[in-house]
Amino acid sequence: MNEEKLLTVARYLEGDMELQEKQEFEAQLEKDTELQNLVAEYNDVHETLKIKIAPSVADKKVAATLSDLNQKYFKETRQIEPVVENEVKVVSFKSYLKWISVAAVLVLGLFVWAPWSSGLYGKYAISRQMSVAERGDSAGALAKAAELYNAGDYDKARKIMQKEYMSNPQDPLLSYYFSITLIENSQEHEARTVLAKLYEGESAFKYDAAYYIALSYVKQDNKKDALNWLSKIPEGTANYEKAKELSSKL
Amino acid sequence: MAKKIHSDQRYLVGLVNNDTVVINEIYKNCSGKIKSWINFNNGSDDDAADIFQEGLMDVYRQAKYKSLELTCPFEPFILLICKRKWLNEIKKRAILPVTNNEDDLLHIGEDTFANADYLQSQEQQSQLFLKVFEKLGERCKEIITWSMRGEAQEKVAESLGVTYGYLRKKKSECMASLIMMVKANKIEE
Numbered sequence: 001m002n003e004e005k006l007l008t009v010a011r012y013l014e015g016d017m018e019l020q021e022k023q024e025f026e027a028q029l030e031k032d033t034e035l036q037n038l039v040a041e042y043n044d045v046h047e048t049l050k051i052k053i054a055p056s057v058a059d060k061k062v063a064a065t066l067s068d069l070n071q072k073y074f075k076e077t078r079q080i081e082p083v084v085e086n087e088v089k090v091v092s093f094k095s096y097l098k099w100i101s102v103a104a105v106l107v108l109g110l111f112v113w114a115p116w117s118s119g120l121y122g123k124y125a126i127s128r129q130m131s132v133a134e135r136g137d138s139a140g141a142l143a144k145a146a147e148l149y150n151a152g153d154y155d156k157a158r159k160i161m162q163k164e165y166m167s168n169p170q171d172p173l174l175s176y177y178f179s180i181t182l183i184e185n186s187q188e189h190e191a192r193t194v195l196a197k198l199y200e201g202e203s204a205f206k207y208d209a210a211y212y213i214a215l216s217y218v219k220q221d222n223k224k225d226a227l228n229w230l231s232k233i234p235e236g237t238a239n240y241e242k243a244k245e246l247s248s249k250l
Numbered sequence: 251m252a253k254k255i256h257s258d259q260r261y262l263v264g265l266v267n268n269d270t271v272v273i274n275e276i277y278k279n280c281s282g283k284i285k286s287w288i289n290f291n292n293g294s295d296d297d298a299a300d301i302f303q304e305g306l307m308d309v310y311r312q313a314k315y316k317s318l319e320l321t322c323p324f325e326p327f328i329l330l331i332c333k334r335k336w337l338n339e340i341k342k343r344a345i346l347p348v349t350n351n352e353d354d355l356l357h358i359g360e361d362t363f364a365n366a367d368y369l370q371s372q373e374q375q376s377q378l379f380l381k382v383f384e385k386l387g388e389r390c391k392e393i394i395t396w397s398m399r400g401e402a403q404e405k406v407a408e409s410l411g412v413t414y415g416y417l418r419k420k421k422s423e424c425m426a427s428l429i430m431m432v433k434a435n436k437i438e439e
Contacts, residue, residue, distance in 0.1 A: 003430065010426040014397075016418045045432055046398075046425070048376045049383055051311050054398040062268045062310050066303045069273060073281040074299035169286050193290075 009038050013046070103204050103238065105131065121219040124246045126211070126239065130177050142174070149177060154184035165194075172203035179212060188216040199232075207232075211239045214246070223250045253361070258324035262313040265306065276306070280325055284332050293336060301339070305332045308373050316372060322361035330366045382431045390424035397421055 011017050012025050029035050051059075130146040141160055148157035158181035165171075165178045175198050182191035191212070198209035214229035227250055233243040264272025281302060288298040305328055312318035320327065383391065396406040407417040 003426070006429055007422060007426040010422040010429070014418065014422045014425060016422045041433075042425070042429055045379055045429055047315060048372075049379050049394075049428075050398045051315050052376055052380050053383070053395055054400070058268065059311070059314075062265065063303075063307060065268055065270055065273055066306055069277045069281075070299040070303055073277045074285060074295050074302070166287050166290065167283055169290060 005035065006038060006042075009035065009042055013039065013042055103208070119219075120246065120249060121215055124215060124218070124242060126242070127177070127180060127208070145177075149181065154181040157181050158185055169197075172198060172201065172205045176205045176208060176212075179209075183212065183216050183219060188220055191216055207234070207237045207239060211243060214243070218246070218250070226250055253321040256320045256322055256324075256361075258322075258327075259320045261324045262309065262318060262320055265310040266314045273306075276324070276328070280328055283329060287329070287333065288336050291336060291340065293340070297336070297339070301332050301335050302328075305335055308369060312369055312372055318369065320365060322359060322365050326359075326362045327365050330362055331369060334366065334370065378435060379432060382435055383428060385431060386424065386428060389420070390427070393417065393421050393424055394428070 008025065012022065017025065029039065055063075128150075130149040132142045132146045141164055145157045145160040145164070148154075148160070158178065161174060161178040161181060165174055168174060175194050179191040179194040179198070182188070182194065195209040195213045195216070198205050199207075199213065210229050210232045214226045214233075217223075217226035217229065227247055230243045230247045230250075233239055261272060261276055263269075264276075281298075284302050285295060285298040288301060289295070293301075308331065309318065309328065383394070386394070392410065393406070396410075397403070403417060404414055407414045410417065412420070
């Protein structure tokens with residue numbers, strides 16, 4: 001491409017031509033496709049840069065609207081958190097019993113079913129069955145996930161649960177089973193991120209979470225961290241005996 | 251894009267017109283999801299807010315100045331854009347992402363990917379132009395910036411201490427070298 005030609009285009013578009021030269025250029029432009037492309041390219045670069053370099057008043061107003069809404073939707077929620085937390089605590093206490101009953105049914109079911117497979121991870125894995133109680137909006141998706149989970153299709157179950165988890169990361173049951181699907185898909189590190197949050201909370205899955213963190217380490221053959229997590233499971237909780245037994249084998 | 255424009259184009263129109271009711275609706279529908287996803291991928295609420303605002307500004311600019319037409323639903327589109335922005339950001343900050351498969355986030359259609367790809371390529375292009383612009387000499391940068399801000403040329407000439415004729419000539423030369431450099435850069439890449 002010829003530099004001279006480009007400079008002519010620039011002079012034309014920047015209004016740096018006398019009338020006669022301008023008319024000649026326009027006549028040339030009509031039949032010269034290379035020139036037409038050059039003009040189009042010039043305009044594109046000019047317009048694109050202008051947006052970045054010289055935002056208009058309207059652009060700044062939109063940015064200001066977004067900043068206000070950011071404040072409202074991303075920052076203020078943090079300030080009202082204590083109030084919300086109190087409400088949540090009341091609710092979570094009520095649902096505590098529900099979780100316990102769900103967990104109890106699951107544990108019972110497991111002892112009957114017990115399809116332990118090879119390796120310590122497989123042998124000591126609990127929660128092979130997922131059951132979904134009445135759960136409002138996402139009942140359909142979760143029921144489907146549970147079906148896949150129970151059929152051992154952890155990859156497909158994970159995809160559904162991951163989506164549900166994104167919109168509802170506080171749900172302990174969902175977090176718990178989602179993390180197990182992650183472990184099953186060899187995403188142990190990711191699973192531990194979810195489980196650690198669960199362990200820090202006060203749901204019925206607190207010690208199940210600790211147990212599964214330990215199992216995720218067992219799966220990766222990391223005995224030290226596995227033992228450390230198993231030791232966090234207190235006597236009297238559902239998985240204590242299993243944890244003790246597993247510890248002795250490590 | 252010859253495809254049929256999606257009815258969610260109304261969100262783009264709302265953004266372009268700075269319609270707070272529509273923009274509020276966007277926040278109401280999407281901000282929670284962005285926040286959980288970014289939190290889940292080791293980002294803070296502030297990170298989420300920044301990414302969301304950047305994403306919306308990109309969409310706004312493309313809609314306003316480049317007539318962006320949406321052929322997919324808005325929500326998965328903006329979520330995908332924000333997700334890619336965040337994955338890019340954590341790569342820079344060397345944080346470990348928790349998820350990195352795009353199909354994990356949502357069940358999204360091809361159109362959504364196509365729309366997001368388009369927006370992303372436009373944004374990359376404008377970053378490239380900006381990078382090239384930064385390489386110009388100080389005088390050129392000054393002249394181009396002033397003229398793009400729409401200041402009267404006589405005023406610009408006066409404040410730069412040059413004649414009007416010189417300014418016009420110099421501006422064309424600066425723009426020509428900018429385009430030359432952009433072309434050279436495109437060939438390099």
